[in-house]
Amino acid sequence: MADSDLLLDIRDLRIDGKAGDDWLPIVKGVNLTLKKGEVLGLIGESGAGKSTIGLAAMGFARDGCRISGGTIDFDGVDLRKSSQDNLRRLRGKRIAYVAQSAAASFNPAHKLMEQYVEAPVRHGVMGRSEAERDAVELYRKMQLPNPEEIGFRFPHQVSGGQLQRAMTAMAMSCRPDLIIFDEPTTALDVTTQIEVLAAIRDIVEQFGTSAIYITHDLAVVAQMADRIKILLRGEEVEEADTRTMLADPQEDYTKSLWAVRSFKRSAQDAPKSEPVVSVRNVSASYGPVQVLDDVSFDIHARRTVAVVGESGSGKSTAARVITGLLPPTHGEVLFDGTPLPADYRKRTRDQLRHAQMIYQMADTALNPKLTIRKLIGRPAQMYLGLRGRKLNERIRELLHLIEMEPDEFIDRLPSELSGGQKQRIGIARALAAEPRFIICDEVTSALDQIVAEGILKLLDRLQGELNLAYMFITHDLATVKAIADDVVVMQKGRVVEQGPKEEMFRPPHHPYTDLLLSSVPEMDPDWLTNLLEERKSKDHPTSADA
């Protein structure tokens, strides 16, 4: 340990992944240093190797991966040469890990406290009762509600945002020197995200912990990191101080990342025609629980209506009512002025054809056993009666439309495509029916930003070419800014505000709209600090979660 300031020193790290019988490089010689008390942001699109590097910092490689070269020096110990026993002593005690999905990472069969005390007791840092007292203390620091009592709940009894904070508290249990955060807020909606970010930042500062913060969200990393390193396909693009990096990126790739959020479609003319779809005073419930309460909005041809709200606000339920999956208790849905039967089974083939849907998770929305040809071909065959050569022509045309090469993709299975390509197939399937109206349910939220932007541009272009009306369900206000014409803000099953986008983004707002808007992270490194101070001074109501 020549330089006592240095905690982690990774040199020329190389990691291979298994593909069939070969080993292909995933990480190609990356250097990474981390000083004590410093937070390093790792940024890149999916497949850049950022999670793999994060795990390697613990001396760990996933199944099907191997560390093939370089040194990983943690506080004077080379993790690559350490025995499994030594590594086990370090992990959890001096190096901790916070995973992307806390809901999937907690063991659902044990209470939070059971899982919290495991590491400190096992590592002999403290006794059980001491650990429990400490947990309550940390839960309080993480601003969890009822810190005394929350540890005795099961993971499913706690909301997503709280769970993520409980996991961060758990990582802190042994007061580690280094924490690796792997996209800890990606699965949360904006209002919850802020609370988790603020809590994480506080606790890292208080204990002087070093951290590696992995994310694909630039605005988030700007709030958290002292330094930013950008990765592309397993190689470093550039690294700099957060402020320098934001103000003056050097490489083209970095600049393109910075530019992603700049996509904004051209303004559309005000609607002249009758609305394609109009939702009239709809109320709906799941059993005794009412999830929609007197919801009304219109969607016009060539226009995009964005329905925004946090999870549980009823925006996806609205889509289920329109498609006929959930018959409403009151109200009706009009298509071209005529009411649609409430149940999809009673709708005519044409009525079904004109309202198509694109799903959030392309993985579960495409049958894994059908080829692209069948996936796209079926609606065209069914609704338009295309057969043989004509059908083949149409499939190729659709693939061209979504910018995929027919010869290369037509006979592939969904598992042989990337996430963005799968989503494009989802779009093509909706287009194959030649609909007039498409519901896009969080279509970009599972994709990273560059890919998501491509999808948004594609949808925008198709709307112009094919005269489509879109209903865009999302919790990401950046997406709304990019693509919407009209905005409907929902909270607890009610529409709290609606109108054209320009009006919605101009104050004054409904307090909830304001909360949503102000929660969208900005690329300014001081944004979170300022926002928190502002909210504190105004004593702003935070979301129901807190």
Next chain:
Amino acid sequence: MGMIFTLLWIAVALTVAMALALGFRKLATAATRGETSRALRDAPLTAAFGMMVIVIYLIVAILAPLIAPFPEREIVGTQFQPWTAEHWLGTDALGRDLFSRMVYGTRNTVGIAFATTALAFLIGSVLGLLAATVGGWLDQGMSRLVDVLMAIPSLIFALLLLTIFGTSIMTLILVIAVIDSTRVFRLARAVSEGVVVMDYIEAARLRGERLPYLITREILPNVTAPLVAEFGLRFCFVFLSISALSFLGLGIQPPTADWGSMVRENATLITFGDITPLLPAGAIALLTVAVNFVVDWQLYRASGLKE
């Protein structure tokens, strides 16, 4: 010394089996074309061996009258003759040619077991898929009925039904098929339920697809792997059920040749150090192993466990 010889024999048998399997795979690859040929070329040796055994059994079953030197039910010599050039495996307690009865037994035992398993699968998987896809009252009704049927021990239930309906081959097939289909129903329903909740099924429903398309095109391809695995296992169980029923006198009736009852009829010979009665049992064992080799391979392919 004896130990070493046994080991040597086992080694020789394994080598011969491997060589045969290799040869069979070459032959099969050459005889087929395109996708099938490629799949066969990549098949493991165990699967090739299994397929070879199944093909041989099939040929024997189909060409039984041509292969067997004597008729199935005729008394052609004295009782309990040893292996001779005329009667390859000797004769049984009534003086019927054992080799001929083995050959005909292939047709009866394998044919009946296969027909039963296939029928059980047809009933079980169709109803199971239907229950999972339609849901609601239909699902409740069918599932509870199956629960009731499964609550009765299967052998006793089979005995009961066979006593009521009489012991012809047709009733035997139907009774065992119905009883075994309850197990298949359970599996098919459970696996399909995991598929029915996927978004692509919702998309297909919203597209206005009808039930037959939904079941055969969207759901079935996603549940074949576990069903195929179950088929191999179920086939062996059916074999055992038939043998057990034959042993109790309610299965395949004499004078029809059947491997299960052949073991029982000639069991006394074992006391005299004659292994002939074990040959039908060995034939059963070989076939079940072969079927499971092939099923394992298919499962491996279908489940996408390619790495």
